[in-house]
Amino acid sequence: MINQDKTLKTLQNYSDALNVKNIPIGYPGNQSFNLDKFFSWWGKDLSSYILNNAGNPEDIGNYAFHTKAFEQDALRSMLDYCFLDQKSYWSFIASSGTKANIQGFFIARNYLSSFGKPIFYLSKEAHYSLFTAANLLDVDYRVIPCLPNGEIDYNIFEKELEVDRPTCINVTLGTTFKGAIDNVEKLKDICKRKKIKKIYFHADAAFFGGYLHFFYPNLYNNFDSISISGHKFFGSPIPFAVFFCKKNIKDEVAKLSIDYTNSDNMIIDCSRSALSPLILWWHLSVKSKDIWLNEAKQMLDNASFLVNELNRRGIAAFCNEFSSIVYFRTPSQKLCLKWSLAVNKYSLEGSLAHVICMQHVSKKVLQDFLNDLDNE
Numbered sequence: 001m002i003n004q005d006k007t008l009k010t011l012q013n014y015s016d017a018l019n020v021k022n023i024p025i026g027y028p029g030n031q032s033f034n035l036d037k038f039f040s041w042w043g044k045d046l047s048s049y050i051l052n053n054a055g056n057p058e059d060i061g062n063y064a065f066h067t068k069a070f071e072q073d074a075l076r077s078m079l080d081y082c083f084l085d086q087k088s089y090w091s092f093i094a095s096s097g098t099k100a101n102i103q104g105f106f107i108a109r110n111y112l113s114s115f116g117k118p119i120f121y122l123s124k125e126a127h128y129s130l131f132t133a134a135n136l137l138d139v140d141y142r143v144i145p146c147l148p149n150g151e152i153d154y155n156i157f158e159k160e161l162e163v164d165r166p167t168c169i170n171v172t173l174g175t176t177f178k179g180a181i182d183n184v185e186k187l188k189d190i191c192k193r194k195k196i197k198k199i200y201f202h203a204d205a206a207f208f209g210g211y212l213h214f215f216y217p218n219l220y221n222n223f224d225s226i227s228i229s230g231h232k233f234f235g236s237p238i239p240f241a242v243f244f245c246k247k248n249i250k251d252e253v254a255k256l257s258i259d260y261t262n263s264d265n266m267i268i269d270c271s272r273s274a275l276s277p278l279i280l281w282w283h284l285s286v287k288s289k290d291i292w293l294n295e296a297k298q299m300l301d302n303a304s305f306l307v308n309e310l311n312r313r314g315i316a317a318f319c320n321e322f323s324s325i326v327y328f329r330t331p332s333q334k335l336c337l338k339w340s341l342a343v344n345k346y347s348l349e350g351s352l353a354h355v356i357c358m359q360h361v362s363k364k365v366l367q368d369f370l371n372d373l374d375n376e
Ligand SMILES: Cc1ncc(COP(=O)(O)O)c(C=O)c1O
Pocket: 028, 096, 097, 098, 099, 101, 127, 129, 172, 174, 175, 176, 204, 205, 206, 207, 229, 230, 239, 240, 241
């Protein structure tokens, strides 16, 4: 066996280097989560088990080493947190928002296919995981251009709608780059006017899904499925996501039962993490809704502080309503690297960068960033 201390030293060098890196402010991850007590328990008591939550959270097979009771509890808390009815939804914890988006399109395709050849709509600013999903599932899809703020262009959507086909619409609640929120009510009205018979609405709420319902309490009820990443608003050292789907739709498409897991085969993955459900369970147990709401309010407040400060400096900066993503023309590469700013090229606006005011991006952090910008 190779010396473990030497191997550990390599890891130590890696974490030491992380410690001196600047605070990242360009990506949607809450870096101020506190899981110290949780991980000291995990390391002491659980790190030598192979735990696996394979199959549906509510189906218990013969393999006894899992955390499904905690997963069920976390999902009940999450439904409650999101103001969703416990009885109407089927849910599980997926390995990422990407996987939960693919899962949403997978269920939509299977459900809609019994009514004809479905067509999927997604905006140009939708996350690439939805393009991956459409490609993987080999479905017909249309990409709808966006308004300048990143929302789907409703007029073009209306013109592009194929009225005779079962329809799946991806609605982004917080686009990756500009933080735009597609208006599901407007999309629903258009579909009603056009007399679309079978529609499935999927919400990609990867980041904003952690808080948007506080400001629009009935919003999530509009959707047949919803994907919310766990490592973004809530914070986690490993990625995961919560996937919700209307129970009646899931039951309609879940035909095949798998003896091996004592479960149906609706979840794309077989093995699933037993750790991420515990992380969500911990987060929702130790912090009340009010604390999460206050964090969200602080993030939005910090985002408007940054917009004002940038505008005051003559830099045009934008931020959508209920978004903590501030975008503006790309500063120097040195600054982008130092602060881990994400950058995107637009045909009209050119190269843009964004800052995401997550919980760890305080006004003090923003002020340090602005000082660097002033010294450019
Ligand atoms: C809007 C949106 N959807 C989906 C994803 C993918 O989520 P994940 O990183 O959990 O796979 C992201 C990631 O940033 C995102 O911004």
